[in-house]
Amino acid sequence: xxxxxxxxxxxxxxxxxxxxxxxxxxxxxxxxxxxxxxxxxxxxxxxxxxxxxxxxxxxxxxxxxxxxxxxxxxxxxxxxxxxxxxxxxxxxxxxxxxxxxxxxxxxxxxxxxxxxxxxxxxxxxxxxxxxxxxxxxxxxxxxxxxxxxxxxxxxxxxxxxxxxxxxxxxxxxxxxxxxxxxxxxxxxxxxxxxxxxxxxxxxxxxxxxxxxxxxxxxxxxxxxxxxxxxxxxxxxxxxxxxxxxxxxxxxxxxxxxxxxxxxxxxxxxxxxxxxxxxxxxxxxxxxxxxxxxxxxxxxxxxxxxxxxxxxxxxxxxxxxxxxxxxxxxxxxxxxxxxxx
Numbered sequence: 488x489x490x491x492x493x494x495x496x497x498x499x500x501x502x503x504x505x506x507x508x509x510x511x512x513x514x515x516x517x518x519x520x521x522x523x524x525x526x527x528x529x530x531x532x533x534x535x536x537x538x539x540x541x542x543x544x545x546x547x548x549x550x551x552x553x554x555x556x557x558x559x560x561x562x563x564x565x566x567x568x569x570x571x572x573x574x575x576x577x578x579x580x581x582x583x584x585x586x587x588x589x590x591x592x593x594x595x596x597x598x599x600x601x602x603x604x605x606x607x608x609x610x611x612x613x614x615x616x617x618x619x620x621x622x623x624x625x626x627x628x629x630x631x632x633x634x635x636x637x638x639x640x641x642x643x644x645x646x647x648x649x650x651x652x653x654x655x656x657x658x659x660x661x662x663x664x665x666x667x668x669x670x671x672x673x674x675x676x677x678x679x680x681x682x683x684x685x686x687x688x689x690x691x692x693x694x695x696x697x698x699x700x701x702x703x704x705x706x707x708x709x710x711x712x713x714x715x716x717x718x719x720x721x722x723x724x725x726x727x728x729x730x731x732x733x734x735x736x737x738x739x740x741x742x743x744x745x746x747x748x749x750x751x752x753x754x755x756x757x758x759x760x761x762x763x764x765x766x767x768x769x770x771x772x773x774x775x776x777x778x779x780x781x782x783x784x785x786x787x788x789x790x791x792x793x794x795x796x797x798x799x800x801x802x803x804x805x806x807x808x809x810x811x812x813x814x815x816x817x818x819x820x821x822x823x824x825x826x827x
Contacts, residue, residue, distance in 0.1 A: 542566045545611040548573060598640065607632060619643070619663065624650050633657060641666065641692065654683040664692030664716075668699040679703035679726075689714040695736075698723050709733075720744055720751075728752065735759070738784070742766050748793075750775035760784040761810075767791045773798045776805075783809045790816035 542548060542555040548567035553560045562573035598618035601607050604627060610620070611632055619640030622630055629652040630644060641663040644653055653667065667682060680701060688711050690696055695716040698707060701723040708729040715736050720728065722743035728751035738761040741750070748769050756776065761784035764770070771793040779802075786808060788799040796819035803812060 544605075545608050603627065610635065614657075615639070621645070628652075630654065631656075636660070636686075638662065641694075643668075645669070650680065651678040652681050652683070654681075655687070656683065656685050658684060659686050659688050659711075661687070661690040661695075662692065664694040664697065665690055666694060666697045666699070667701060668697070669701060679705040681705050682707040684709050685711065687712050691716055693717060694719065697721070698725065701725070731755070738762070741770070744770065748772075754778060757781065758783070761786070763787045764791065765789045767794075769793055771795075773802050776802060779806055781807050785810035786812040788812075788814050788817065792816075792818055794818055 542553075542557075542559075542561075542564045543566055547554045548561050548564070551561060553564075555564070555566065557564065559565070561567060567573045593613050594615040594617060595610070595613045596617050599610060599616055599620050601610055601620070601622045607622070607627070607630060610616075611634055614634055615637040616635065617639045620635075620638050620642050622644045623646050624630060624644055625646040627650050630650045631652060631654045633654070633656050635655060636657050637660040638658070639662045642655075642658075642661050643666040644650075645666070645668055680703060682698075682704060683706075685708065687709055690712065691714070693716065696709065696712070696718045698704070698719070699721040704723060704725040706727040706729065707720075707725055708727075710729050710731045712730060713732050713734060715733065717738045717740070718730075718736055719738075719740045720742070721740070724745040726746050728747065730751050730753045732755060733753050734755045735758040736756075737759075739759055740761075740763045742763065743766045745768060747767070749772055750770060753775060756779055758781040759779065760782070762779075762782055763786075764773070765787060766789075768791075770791050773788070773794070786803070788794070788802070794817045796814060796817045799814040799817060803814075
């Protein structure tokens with residue numbers, strides 16, 4: 488005979504029925520859940536592996552490795568065919584304007600900003616940029632873009648933590664000038680900066696070549712530059728400046744160079760618009776301007792404490808000057824005459 492209340496007995500039966508149903512459902516669906524879980528993990532692992540093993544960057548397409556496991560290495564892999572260095576010498580045999588990629592494109596449209604080495608790696612896959620290129624060099628030890636041939640706008644390399652190397656070895660044309668600058672003069676640690684533009688022939692714009700506030704530059708090399716508007720070296724320490732192909736320029740301004748003694752290497756320079764050489768502590772001679780014969784604008788040679796005043800006077804005798812001249816504040820104790 489039951490001694491428990493009826494309500495208690497019905498409650499126990501109800502609980503059993505509910506839990507029995509739950510148990511049956513759990514036994515039916517648990518294997519399915521395990522299979523789905525195992526499949527999902529395997530798929531995620533495969534996806535992760537495939538992302539890690541792609542052949543899509545300039546670095547991956549030049550490392551002599553089969554990164555994506557398809558049996559094809561570097562430029563033999565179709566995934567690498569969009570890069571300039573995977574074309575046949577950059578020759579263009581098709582009807583489009585891809586610069587040689589035959590169906591791909593090697594020209595980056597618009598402006599481009601590089602903030603890290605991955606951005607530079609991406610830029611290395613193109614032969615041209617239609618707009619401007621800005622490189623924020625903070626934290627980048629070397630800026631090397633070996634395949635870029637033309638920039639339609641301006642090239643600017645900036646920021647306080649300046650790299651030890653800036654190299655655009657294939658760059659031939661810049662449409663709106665080049666700027667290399669820091670926000671203020673600071674001490675640079677380690678190796679001085681080397682600026683290398685071996686192939687550059689043309690740099691236009693109001694600031695065709697502008698180097699400002701760089702504390703330590705071992706060399707600034709532009710040996711092929713022939714077509715340029717204005718050149719400005721301002722408040723920087725540059726030991727060597729190579730402009731060995733330069734023949735003419737609208738203006739040449741050299742101001743505040745701390746370590747240069749004999750001026751830039753300009754053995755072919757024959758004509759300038761304006762010439763300004765001011766506030767250079769160590770510049771001691773103007774002999775580097777020995778081939779200059781015409782200045783169509785004005786000349787200012789002032790406040791160069793290591794340069795004898797007669798150097799400026801000799802330059803005046805050497806050239807045909809259309810404008811005015813201003814010589815003052817230079818070293819004058821070694822001169823036996825003054826400029827007329």
